[in-house]
Structure formats: structure tokens, C-alpha cells
Amino acid sequence: MADIALKQVTKKYKQHTALNGVSIDIKDKEFFVIFGPAGAGKTTLLNVIAGIAVPEEGVVTMNGKVVNSIEPEDRNVAMVFENYALYPHMSVFDNIASPLRSPRYRQPESKIKEEVHRVAKILRIDWLLQRLPSELSNGQRQRVSLGRALVRSPEVFLMDEPLTHLDAKLRHQMRAEFKEMQANLNTTTIYVTHDYLEALSLGDRIAVLNEGRIEQIGTPDDIYYRPATEFVAEAFGEPEINLLTAGIVRKGGEWYLNLLGDSDHFTVPRQVKSVIEELQLETVRVGFRPKDIKYSFTDDSASMLRAAVYSFEPLGSKAILTAHAGGQLIRLIAPADLEARPDRPIYLKFNVDEAIFFDERTRRFIARAGEKGGRFVG
Amino acid sequence: MAELVIRNLNKTYTKQKESIHAVKSLNLTAKDGEFIAFLGPSGCGKSTTLRMIAGLETITSGEIEIGGTVVNRLHPSKRNVGLAFENYALYPPLTVYENIAFNLRARNMPEPEIKREVDKIAELLQITPLLQMKPSALSGGQKQRVNIARAIVRKPAVLLLDEPLSHLDGKMRQSMRTELKRLHTEIRSTSIIVTHDQSEAMALADRIAIINEGVLQQYGTPLEVYNHPANEFVAGFIGEPPMNLFTVTAFTEKTGRKMFRIDGSPIEFAVPDAYRDRVIDGKPYRFGIRPGDIHIVAGSEPHTLRTRVTIFENLGEECRIHIRINDALLSLVTGENVFFQPGDPICLLFREDRIHLFDSQNGNRI
Structure with missing residues (x-):
């Protein structure tokens, strides 16, 4: 359970203004896409929500509480990165179990087993639990990486271009796989991408970011049929409008x-x-x-x-x-x-x-x- | 302007005491003025072949002929080829003008003639306003234009392009692709482009040479390789979204009707007429159908496949529907205005004339 709001958030890195007066309301259980070209400020926005970057101006709230000064590990968010970063010498089971064995979230082994199986079932990797990451396909590895985030039952998922490094063909399949999984996540998710197909396919709503500012926030329907600016119109569709x-x-x-x-x-x-x-x-x-x-x-x-x-x-x-x-x-x-x-x-x-x-x-x-x-x- | 002929070309080299056969008995001809793409995954030998044509790599055996002359022993500068490679390698201290003029100077061309040639090429590539700038001030797309201008200003017999677009971002890549295609219709020099991007090869080339593990898989026009792939590798490599490929086993129903069943699933459908006599009961085949060749139909028609939607995607220009079959997805694309939710029943028809069947052992087209 988590809704997230940003009010007039500005984040600067020396001379460079990465985010400029950004306001967003993300509803509980929403799949919210942050879309924009390279350098638009997408990852900075994600880092502000995660607590890795602290904004100079504006407030970030989670469930109505201001979290600006709350440490990342106390925000109950889980980050999923582009590279899977699995432990190569550990089985799929142990990879997924690893957060529950950390000092911070430690759980009894019986509970861990239960949780790992629950998550593995959702992600359809329950038959792979004894394998090593090297024995998995890219898609399976990605599911394991998601499983590791999911097992902690975070309130919010933050995903930074999880499909970007795949080639066009694999991306087609992985996007569909991802969408299938998404239906079972049932957790507020913020998903960063520069691929308009991912944004249209996956997002409940999309925020289009350009040079640190919001161009438009809307449903895929709004974005494609009623783009707020020429920038948005040009970014969605290939060949371009x-x-x-x-x-x-x-x-x-x-x-x-x-x-x-x-x-x-x-x-x-x-x-x-x-x-x-x-x-x-x-x-x-x-x-x-x-x-x-x-x-x-x-x-x-x-x-x-x-x-x-x-x-x-x-x-x-x-x-x-x-x-x-x-x-x-x-x-x-x-x-x-x-x-x-x-x-x-x-x-x-x-x-x-x-x-x-x-x-x-x-x-x-x-x-x-x-x-x-x-x-x-x- | 020249024909390029490659005869029985081989390349072997030693890497970490291991002998690698990078190019295996390659034969192909690019006609005068043709635009050819060498397409394949990384490490397939396409760039090595291009470098042998350019003279940057020695030839282990075989012959390369440009305009009727075997060039195996000619120095790169004597082969009359123009090169534009992925990394731009413009001379940083020189202006764009000087970069383009460089090769003409080396040939002692008189200055007024150099100016005329550079201006003409600059206009063709729409870089006239950049001529007095230094490379460091240019965007990636602009650098690539200068790079191509420098390659074609010498009027080479053969123009060689090694992944010229792969460093550019999406939008720029698409507009440069359009410009490159247009440029070829204007200069008409025999051109070879090396790429790993099938859409680039399809969009640009008159004919595509698809190479895998040093072996030429198929050489044909974009329509030929798309509609009649010679083997499963070509079928899977060409087309986006990719062709659906499944292992099926043939059997005969009590009614005498020949059917395929997708392995490990209850999905069955009739064997198309064209294959009926060639398909043997109990034998596995690789079955291929492109996402655009599957139609959504009402349930009453014969040859339909009744199933349920797993995932529905609306992508603006088109919708994609995916059906889970074991650990894979059967995908279809439609430009129609449709809407489905996961779990909705759907009836599908595989267009009979667009079904591809491959030998499950060697992958060759049946």
C-alpha cells in the first residue's frame, strides 16, 4: 500500500538542473511510467523517490507523510536495475532468499522457504529454483532479479530501464512477459524507460519528461491521441508524426x-x-x-x-x-x-x-x- | 562504378592458439550500382569480409574482383574503394571542408576542382553550413554525414559502410537511414553495408547476404528473405516482431485429416494443403508463422485455433496479442482497432500461404 506524491521538486547537480519543478501524484497500485530521452532527468526522479538523491526544493510524500529526510533503507522501496546483478555462485532459490537472510530483514528459514515459493510461483520460475544464474535465459534471469525485489514485499517497486539492454526481438517478447507478470505484482510500480512502446504497453499512466520538466502526464490514450506538446507527439510513434x-x-x-x-x-x-x-x-x-x-x-x-x-x-x-x-x-x-x-x-x-x-x-x-x-x- | 565479385573467399586466423575459420567459402556478386547488405549477428564474419574487400585484412584463400580486376594483392589505396566506418575517425584539427578535401589533395587535384567537388558533396549530404566547423562541434549524425561525404567524394568504384548508423540514437538513425537510401539512388555506386540490424538491411539494400558463423545462409532481395527464408536461422533473424517458431508433430485424425500438434500443448490445427503430402506422421517439424500472418476470426471457420488471450498490448499504430504456449509466446500483430483482456477467448487463423515449415534436424526449408 503506497501512494507517492512529488510537489514542485527541483534537483540540481552543480550548474545542471536535473529536475525543474516536477509535480506528480502516483496512486496506490498504479503502474506509473516515466518516459523521456537520455538526459531528461528520469533516473534522477527515480533516485529522488528512492531517497538516493535529495531535492533542493519541493517535497516527496509517501502515504501522505513527507519523506525528504528519510533514509533510502527506511522507505520500503525495492529497486530493480537494468543489469540483473544476481549472485553467480548461488542457486535461484538462494538469490531470491538473499534479502530475507540479510541482518535487516532476517526471517526464519521456514518463512523464507514459504516466501521464495510464493514469489517463484507468481513469476513462473518455481521449477528453476535449484539452477544457477548461468543456466538461465535472459528472461528467466530477469524474473529472478524481480523475485529478489518482490520477496521483501516492498510498498513500491522502482524499475530503471529493465528491458533496455535487450535487442529488439527479445524486447518484444520480454515486454509481453513483463506485462503478464505485472498483472500479479499488485504493488505501486514506477518504471523508467526511453522506449515509447514500453510506455504505451505497460503504463496505467505515463509522465513524459524533457530537460527536467514534465511535458505531460496522462493515460496512453491521452499521450497518443491528445499529446500536450509537439515534443510528446514526436516521441510516440515510429515513423514519427x-x-x-x-x-x-x-x-x-x-x-x-x-x-x-x-x-x-x-x-x-x-x-x-x-x-x-x-x-x-x-x-x-x-x-x-x-x-x-x-x-x-x-x-x-x-x-x-x-x-x-x-x-x-x-x-x-x-x-x-x-x-x-x-x-x-x-x-x-x-x-x-x-x-x-x-x-x-x-x-x-x-x-x-x-x-x-x-x-x-x-x-x-x-x-x-x-x-x-x-x-x-x- | 563497378561489379564486385567474391569467389570462394576464406579467412582463418589464430586467436589464443586456436584456429578460427571466420569466413567460409563465400561466393557472391554485387552488380554494378547495387546496394548490398551483409547482415548477421556479431562475430559472424561480415566485418571481416568487408575488411578483406577494403584491403585492411589479408585473404586466406579465394578471390575478390572489383570492376574486372582481382584486387587480392593491391594496396588499399589502389583498390578504388571508399570507406565509412562506425567510429568516425575524422581528423580533429581539420575543418569539415578540409576533412572532405583531404583525399582529393592527396591525389594532387587542382584547388578549384577540389572546391567544386566538396561543395557538391556537401550539398548532397546537407552539410554545407558545417563546412567551416571542426569535428568536435558536430553531433553524431552530422559526423556520420561528414564521414560518408569523405568516403564518396573520391567517387569510389565500391562504397563500403561498416555499421554507419549504429552509433546514432533512434530518431537520428531513422532519418539517416532514409537519407542514405536516397543518397544511393543519386550516386548509384556499388555499395556494401555491414549491419547487425535486420530492419536497416531490409530498408536499404537491393539484396541482403545473411551470414551466420562465417557461412552465407541466403542471398536475396528483402522480399525474398522475408517471404521465403531458406532456413530457420534466416526465418528467425529477419522480421520484427520475430516469426513465431514452434516444434510440431504431425498425426492423422480418425477422419483422415492431417493435423499438427504443438509439442507439449493441446493446441492442434490442420496441416496446410500444400504440405499434406510431404508431412510424415509422428515426425517433428519446426513450424513458423509471422505475427502479421495470423488473423483473428469468428470461431466457425475451419483451420482455426481456439485459445485464450494471455497478454494484450496497444502500441498506437498496432495491437499485439500474445498467447502462452508452454514457456513461449505465440504473438500476433494487427492494425485493426481491437481490444482484448487477458483470459478472453479468441479464434485464430494461420494464413495458409504464409506458413513456413523447416526440417527439425538441419533447419532447412521444406
Whole structure:
């Protein structure tokens, strides 16, 4: 049982401000992801919660009590690191049992046996208890490392990029394995990653961190469909979202976007129009996810925009097609067997109803036409 | 511009008194203007091969021919190859301009011509604003551009790239990959890229040479190696998320229908028509299906597999569903707007024309 709150936390290392006025509320039993690029302050944030780093400003509370001056070992948190750090000469059983044999948490052997088996069952490693770490797969080693954290029944798990060092293929599998395990953890967990797929897949909520500041805190649904800033929009999705600057053109009662030189076909969606009107904007930034741009090699609709193939990168099940239009590169998704030789004329159709609109000056979210969302529910 | 031919190439060396056969009887041809990827896990011999082409490594036996000339005995500088390696190795005291011009100076090219060439390459690689800067002021991506500019400014017959993108972070790597592919369509020189990243090889290359333990496993276009992998190694190495691979055993039902059962699990499904005559009862096979080739269907269709969802992931662009089978997961990917919870029943259909079957002994495609 633990909820954790940070209020206006600032942490400095000499001249460098690692965290700048960070406020977060983490609910009991929540799986909370801290996402950001290298150097964003993710690990510092984790260290502040663990008590390894002491903030210059702000307060950290656990279950409503201020813990700023409480030592790390008194916070009842368990850290799980990227490297498994198992004792190579000890069996899986002894590795998991080790925290319960330490002077601090010492338990009777009968109790230890019970606990190790309970944890091993949750992690599905109960059949490996007599093995040595060297006899395990990477995935199994990671589960043992988690088991060692779990056995102490901590109130909070802190996980620092536990899947980062795996290659792409293993990561796919390990992320799924991890998600399966997560359902049984039932403990407040704070999980740091720079991989947006991990954040979307695992997080109940995600805090996006950039240069020591919070860009957005929200559910995967919020983050993907209503990104608070262009930074968030660009960080989630691969290939990355296409962001275009568009002027607002008023013709009679209708408003159009001037997109890549075409101001006749992209009607400003109704819901977006009212926001633009309220903010009195003349120019907006429009974000199109690659899957929301369709293409054709024939000019079969007036609302299609002429472009040329810049590059075509097949990836097996699909391909990334980069098109050149109006001095900009536009990325979209196409089948891998498409005949898209460079410089071939191509016509693009932008789905304005799925577009995400940003303020051109602040690069902050203003509106989105589609009611879509809810895909992440659950 | 030249064809590159590798004939019966071998490399052995001694490490800690142990003889290592790093490259084993390699044969392949890169046509004039082709973009070829050497792809494999670390230590497979791909970089050693590249270094033999460049002349940085001696050849134990076999021949390398560039543009009709056997280059085995030629000094690296006489082979007309351009090199861009993973670690940038730009000359730190020289400006970007001087770094690119360096090799042209060595050839006594007149100064106005050098300027023309450097400016042209700089524009092609979009580094014109960087020309007067020192390497220390550049980002990783910029350094790599300069590195590639320096390799191609000499107009080499063959351009050799050793993991040029692996030091770059995710976003930069992707945009550099796009630029590299575009660059090749503009310069059209025969190019070899060494990489351990299958998506990089697929995205860039006209043909991919997949190498494992010094042995060429398959040489083909990205579509060929993806759709018709020659063996289980290639099948597992190409594609992300990776192909599902299971050991299955064939048997015949009372009704006469040929079936596969996944070993150690109750999951059974019909043997596809195309394999029916080649599959022997009681014999194990390695069965492969890509995550995108499994469809979610209503239960009534034949050939379906009824099971329950173990894990559901929504990743924005796509959803992934995983089913636990013993200690492994069967994964599928869909672009459709679906939602499942763990434990929900689900019916799956393996696309018959996309099933891969491999010999359980030698791993070869059946």
C-alpha cells in the first residue's frame, strides 16, 4: 500500500538542473511510467523517490507523510536495475532468499522457504529454483532479479530501464512477459524507460519528461491521441508524426488549411475551428500520423496532393515511404511490395479528421477533430 | 562504378592458439550500382569480409574482383574503394571542408576542382553550413554525414559502410537511414553495408547476404528473405516482431485429416494443403508463422485455433496479442482497432500461404 506524491521538486547537480519543478501524484497500485530521452532527468526522479538523491526544493510524500529526510533503507522501496546483478555462485532459490537472510530483514528459514515459493510461483520460475544464474535465459534471469525485489514485499517497486539492454526481438517478447507478470505484482510500480512502446504497453499512466520538466502526464490514450506538446507527439510513434505548418484561409463561411501550397481542399474540422477562433490564430501546426496519410499513383481525387517518392524502405510486413512535397518530407506507411521507385509521382491524401493541431508559437496542443481514442481503455 | 565479385573467399586466423575459420567459402556478386547488405549477428564474419574487400585484412584463400580486376594483392589505396566506418575517425584539427578535401589533395587535384567537388558533396549530404566547423562541434549524425561525404567524394568504384548508423540514437538513425537510401539512388555506386540490424538491411539494400558463423545462409532481395527464408536461422533473424517458431508433430485424425500438434500443448490445427503430402506422421517439424500472418476470426471457420488471450498490448499504430504456449509466446500483430483482456477467448487463423515449415534436424526449408 503506497501512494507517492512529488510537489514542485527541483534537483540540481552543480550548474545542471536535473529536475525543474516536477509535480506528480502516483496512486496506490498504479503502474506509473516515466518516459523521456537520455538526459531528461528520469533516473534522477527515480533516485529522488528512492531517497538516493535529495531535492533542493519541493517535497516527496509517501502515504501522505513527507519523506525528504528519510533514509533510502527506511522507505520500503525495492529497486530493480537494468543489469540483473544476481549472485553467480548461488542457486535461484538462494538469490531470491538473499534479502530475507540479510541482518535487516532476517526471517526464519521456514518463512523464507514459504516466501521464495510464493514469489517463484507468481513469476513462473518455481521449477528453476535449484539452477544457477548461468543456466538461465535472459528472461528467466530477469524474473529472478524481480523475485529478489518482490520477496521483501516492498510498498513500491522502482524499475530503471529493465528491458533496455535487450535487442529488439527479445524486447518484444520480454515486454509481453513483463506485462503478464505485472498483472500479479499488485504493488505501486514506477518504471523508467526511453522506449515509447514500453510506455504505451505497460503504463496505467505515463509522465513524459524533457530537460527536467514534465511535458505531460496522462493515460496512453491521452499521450497518443491528445499529446500536450509537439515534443510528446514526436516521441510516440515510429515513423514519427508528420508536423506541417498551415495558414488558416477564410473563404466565405468556410475555413481552409493552406497545406503544402493547397488551400482549396483541407476544410478545418468544425471542432477545431471553434478553438482556432477563440485563440485568434492565423497559423497552426498540423500533425498527421504516418498511417493517416493515404496515397495513390494516379490523381483520382481533387483533394490529393501531388508529391514525388523520395525514398522507399521496405521492412518486411510493411514499408516506410518518404514522399517529397512542397519542400517537405512526408512519411507514410505502405505495403512492402509496392513499386515505389525514387522520383515516381505520387498523390497523397491527408486525413484531416485524424489530425492533431498545435499552436504554431507555443507548440502546444490545441485541438483534435476525431473523437477517436478509447483504444487504450483497460 | 563497378561489379564486385567474391569467389570462394576464406579467412582463418589464430586467436589464443586456436584456429578460427571466420569466413567460409563465400561466393557472391554485387552488380554494378547495387546496394548490398551483409547482415548477421556479431562475430559472424561480415566485418571481416568487408575488411578483406577494403584491403585492411589479408585473404586466406579465394578471390575478390572489383570492376574486372582481382584486387587480392593491391594496396588499399589502389583498390578504388571508399570507406565509412562506425567510429568516425575524422581528423580533429581539420575543418569539415578540409576533412572532405583531404583525399582529393592527396591525389594532387587542382584547388578549384577540389572546391567544386566538396561543395557538391556537401550539398548532397546537407552539410554545407558545417563546412567551416571542426569535428568536435558536430553531433553524431552530422559526423556520420561528414564521414560518408569523405568516403564518396573520391567517387569510389565500391562504397563500403561498416555499421554507419549504429552509433546514432533512434530518431537520428531513422532519418539517416532514409537519407542514405536516397543518397544511393543519386550516386548509384556499388555499395556494401555491414549491419547487425535486420530492419536497416531490409530498408536499404537491393539484396541482403545473411551470414551466420562465417557461412552465407541466403542471398536475396528483402522480399525474398522475408517471404521465403531458406532456413530457420534466416526465418528467425529477419522480421520484427520475430516469426513465431514452434516444434510440431504431425498425426492423422480418425477422419483422415492431417493435423499438427504443438509439442507439449493441446493446441492442434490442420496441416496446410500444400504440405499434406510431404508431412510424415509422428515426425517433428519446426513450424513458423509471422505475427502479421495470423488473423483473428469468428470461431466457425475451419483451420482455426481456439485459445485464450494471455497478454494484450496497444502500441498506437498496432495491437499485439500474445498467447502462452508452454514457456513461449505465440504473438500476433494487427492494425485493426481491437481490444482484448487477458483470459478472453479468441479464434485464430494461420494464413495458409504464409506458413513456413523447416526440417527439425538441419533447419532447412521444406
